[in-house]
Amino acid sequence: MSALLEVSHLVKHFTRDAGLFRAGTRVTAVDDVSFAIDEGETFGLVGESGSGKTTTGRCLLRLIEPSSGEVRFRGENVIDFPKRRLRDARRDMQIVFQDPYSSLNPRMRARAIVEEPLVIHKLGARAERDARVAELFRLVGLNPAHLDRYPHQFSGGQRQRIGLARALALNPSFVILDEPVSALDVSVQAQVVNLLMDLQEQLRLTYLFIAHDLRLVEHVCSRVAVMFLGKIVEMGPTASLFAAPQHPYTKALLSAIPVPDPDAPRRRILLDPASVNRNAALREVAAGHFAAI
Amino acid sequence: MSAVNDVSFEIHAGETLGIVGESGSGKSVTALSIMRLVQPPGRIAGGRLMFKGRDLLTLDDRDMQRVRGAGISLIFQEPATALNPVFRVGDQIAETLLVHRRATRREARTRAIELLRAVRITDPDARVRDYPHQLSGGMRQRVLIAMALACQPSLVIADEPTTALDVTIQAQILDLLREMKSALNLSLLLITHDLGVIAETADRVAVMYAGRIVETGPVREIFRRPGHPYTRALLASMPGGQPGQRLRAIVGSVPLLDDLPPGCAFNPRCPDRFDPCTTAPPPDYAAGPAQTAKCYLHDPASRAAPRTTHSAPGTS
Numbered sequence: 001m002s003a004l005l006e007v008s009h010l011v012k013h014f015t016r017d018a019g020l021f022r023a024g025t026r027v028t029a030v031d032d033v034s035f036a037i038d039e040g041e042t043f044g045l046v047g048e049s050g051s052g053k054t055t056t057g058r059c060l061l062r063l064i065e066p067s068s069g070e071v072r073f074r075g076e077n078v079i080d081f082p083k084r085r086l087r088d089a090r091r092d093m094q095i096v097f098q099d100p101y102s103s104l105n106p107r108m109r110a111r112a113i114v115e116e117p118l119v120i121h122k123l124g125a126r127a128e129r130d131a132r133v134a135e136l137f138r139l140v141g142l143n144p145a146h147l148d149r150y151p152h153q154f155s156g157g158q159r160q161r162i163g164l165a166r167a168l169a170l171n172p173s174f175v176i177l178d179e180p181v182s183a184l185d186v187s188v189q190a191q192v193v194n195l196l197m198d199l200q201e202q203l204r205l206t207y208l209f210i211a212h213d214l215r216l217v218e219h220v221c222s223r224v225a226v227m228f229l230g231k232i233v234e235m236g237p238t239a240s241l242f243a244a245p246q247h248p249y250t251k252a253l254l255s256a257i258p259v260p261d262p263d264a265p266r267r268r269i270l271l272d273p274a275s276v277n278r279n280a281a282l283r284e285v286a287a288g289h290f291a292a293i
Numbered sequence: 294m295s296a297v298n299d300v301s302f303e304i305h306a307g308e309t310l311g312i313v314g315e316s317g318s319g320k321s322v323t324a325l326s327i328m329r330l331v332q333p334p335g336r337i338a339g340g341r342l343m344f345k346g347r348d349l350l351t352l353d354d355r356d357m358q359r360v361r362g363a364g365i366s367l368i369f370q371e372p373a374t375a376l377n378p379v380f381r382v383g384d385q386i387a388e389t390l391l392v393h394r395r396a397t398r399r400e401a402r403t404r405a406i407e408l409l410r411a412v413r414i415t416d417p418d419a420r421v422r423d424y425p426h427q428l429s430g431g432m433r434q435r436v437l438i439a440m441a442l443a444c445q446p447s448l449v450i451a452d453e454p455t456t457a458l459d460v461t462i463q464a465q466i467l468d469l470l471r472e473m474k475s476a477l478n479l480s481l482l483l484i485t486h487d488l489g490v491i492a493e494t495a496d497r498v499a500v501m502y503a504g505r506i507v508e509t510g511p512v513r514e515i516f517r518r519p520g521h522p523y524t525r526a527l528l529a530s531m532p533g534g535q536p537g538q539r540l541r542a543i544v545g546s547v548p549l550l551d552d553l554p555p556g557c558a559f560n561p562r563c564p565d566r567f568d569p570c571t572t573a574p575p576p577d578y579a580a581g582p583a584q585t586a587k588c589y590l591h592d593p594a595s596r597a598a599p600r601t602t603h604s605a606p607g608t609s
Contacts, residue, residue, distance in 0.1 A: 048459035155546040185315040186486055187562075190530040190542035197539060212460065215489075219532035219540070238536065256464035258489025260531055262512045266493065268464055 003036040003072075004174060004206050005060070010034070010069035012055055029055045030066070031230035039173075042200065042207040044221030044238065046214060048253075051227040053210050057176045060208070061093055062086060073174070091121060094167040098179035100159030104151040110137075110162050111147040117169040136165040141195060157188035161195065168203070176208045181216070193220060214257050218242050223288075226250050228276075235282065236289030246291035248275040294551045296322040296335070298504045304448065309474060309481040311495030311512070313488060315547050318501040320484045324450045327482070328367055329357055344448070363393045366441040368434075370453035375437055376425040382436045383409075383421030389443045408439035412469060431462035435469065442473060449474075450482040455490065467494055488531065492516060500524050503548055503558035505574070510584030520580025521588050522565045557588070565590055 010033040018024035030052045037043040047053045059066040062078065071078045078089055097103035104113055114133045118124060124132060134144040140161040151159055160180065167175055180196065181189040197220065199205060211217050217224060218238055225235040226249065234247040245251045252271035259266070282290040297319040304310045314320040325331050327342060329349060342349040349360060361367075369375035377385060386408055387401035396404065402421070409417035412435040425433055434454060441449050451470065455463035471494060474481050483494055491498055491512065498515045500508040500523065508521040519525040529541040545562040548554060554561050556571040563570065569589045578591035589595055 048461065157546055185547055186488070187315060187527055187530060187543040188546055190532075190540035191544075193532070194539045194542050197537070213532075214460070215532045219534075219536050219538075222537075252461055256461045258460075258463070258467070258487060258493045260488040260492045260516065260528065260533075262492045262516050264492070268468065270465075271461065 002039060004039040004074065005037040005208075006070070006072040007036070007056075007060065008034045008070045008072070010056065010059055010071065011067045012052075012059055012064065013067045028230050030059060033069075033227075033230075033232050035225050035232060035235060037174075037206060037208060039206055040200075040204060041222045042209050042220055044217040044224040045208060045210045045227060046212060046217050046224060046253075047227035048212060050229075052230040053227050054178055056227070057095070057178050057208060057210050060176065061090060061095055063095070087121075091117075091170040092172050093174045093176070094170070094172040095176040095178060096160070096163050096167045096180050099183050100156055100163055101151075101183070103163055104159055106151055109148050109150055110142075110154070113151070113162060114147075114165045114169060117166060121170060123170070132169070133165075136169055139168065139199070140165045155188070156184050157192055160184060160192055164195070164199070168199070171203075173204070174206045174208070176210065178210045179212070180209075182211065182213060189216075196220070214254065226253065229278075231278075231292065232282065233276075234289075234291045236286065236291075240286055240289045244286070244289075246285050246289075247293055248272065250291070295338070296504055296550060297326065300340075300501075300504075300506050302499050302506060302509060304480045304482055306447070306480055307474075307478050309471075309483055309494055309496045311491040311498045312482065312484045312501060312506075313486065313491050313498060314501030315486055317503070317547055317550060319504040320501050321452055323501070324367065324452050324482065324484055327450060328361055328365060330361075330367075359393070362389050362446065363444040364446055365448045365450065366444070366446040368437050368441045368449065368451040368454050371457055373425075373430065373433065373457070376433060378425055381422050381424055382428070383423075386421075386436070386440050386443055389440055393444045404443070405439075408443055409436070411442070411473075412436070412439045414439075429462075430458055431465065434458060434462075434466050438466075438469065438473065442477065445477070446479070448480045448482065450484070452484045453486070454483070456485070456487075463490075470494065488516075488528065500527075503553055504550060505558065505587060507559065507588070508580070508584070508586045510581060514581050514584050518581060518584075520584050520586035520591060521559075522563045522590070523559045524586075526562070526564070567595075569595065 010030055012030040014027045014029055016025045033056055045053045045056060055064060058064040060071050066079065073089065073093060081089055111133055114136055115129055118129045118132060137144045137147060142158060142161050181192050184192060200207060209221055221238050223236065224238050224241050225232045228249045234241060234250045242254065245254050249271055251269045255267060255269040280292040282292050285291050300323055312320045312323065326337050331337060337350060344364060349357065383402060383405045386405040390396040390401040390404055406417045406421050409420055414420050414432060414435055455466050458466060467490065485491060495512045498510060498512050499506045500521065502523050508524050515524060519528055526543045530543055532540060543562055548558055556573055557575050560566045560570040575587045575589050577585040577587055580586035580591045
């Protein structure tokens, strides 16, 4: 297996302009983040709100322009691409957003939503596009008879399937899943997770799975990176990282997961901020398992 | 359309009852009904609501106002919107004391600081003067808990108290609620969609589906021997087991309240469905020594019916 995507020293600053009563400030949302994703794997990016995981995902597609760093996709640095080249590259790199309620245009029929990427990239004649849209609908487990419905006529799980059909329209090899099931009902989450796993196998997809649900990440990801205050503090094979977390933040995070078992032993580990060395670099603590300690 | 239908449960002194359900299952409406805070045109169409021997549905507005806050209090889901952004948090805590306890301003201020300290807010003397936006989400939720505890209620209703919070903060808030409950001998009604939160916090559980309580029982029984196929399927669908394996998903989706299927609302998704399920909504049957389930599988009269296996429901 070779790396499909290599991220090196990615940085994103946000500046807050000086206001009437305050000086301008600079926030480093993503702070020197490096990781690589192998072809065909599901790479998990976990962290709490404000940790920078969503910003990282968006920087990879340049939906947010990173401040510095490299994003190599199939060996080429996406950050250097001029506009037109970037648009072509995005055919191969897609994203599914968290909220299926706000990420679909309520005034567009499902057909138009799924077809839009094909239209933008001028792919196929009308009839071919129609056939492709119906095929995509079936692929994600929706009934093509419902293509002319509007988003509000679908349930949350079905809407997320529409978002997925749209992301897959251009046959991408890499898909960023940004909290793909967290807005869904518990009983529907498993359906969508299964669909994602089936599609990965069928279409040989590579996923970046951004999530805060650690139980789910443990289930679907082959490797995981843990973000804390803009930095990756720990990264490694899922089994190794969950079994033997090394960084104080990872330990606290894993111990906080509520276990759906009343008899499970609970040992809460609290994060002692003093125990975090903000300047520590990632070092290998076990095979392929790195921690900034 | 009924958002909540024929819901009955009891909470004992010092007990935590967890109500678990998905969106639209009626768990929040149940909470609002207890406080008689259902917004018109919604209304409580019938039933009894006994609190310490009095039926709250028969109280006039003034008496009900006394119960709210002083007898029963409510912690809302969204700490960002439940606090008033233009008042200092100390004043918002003090307000409940001024209203319900006729405390003087000075007493109320002192008590507000005490309460902030009780909910583990560091430097409460300074924080009492903060506005909500100056506090983090976890701190705001602590302030809301302090407000809920201000008048020493005997029952606290917490509606998704940790849903908007990160998991490490969630753990702290759940620990705090548990401590407060035992320190003050409170009864706690905890409403959540998260089975993990239920497992960690509740003594007894009520599982809601499509406006009804479909199963009740002690937390251990519910997780070990779920009596209702919905509870069973929900537990089975959780991630866990062999990584990378398909999850045991429940087919279909939650029905809309104005379009419920005939009979048991879960029957179109139920792997154990048999003849009676589509005829009428099932009543409560005993599913264990302290467990009830609204499911014909537990009807003693239909013992002859094939008791289907506990295996996974069909996958999608």
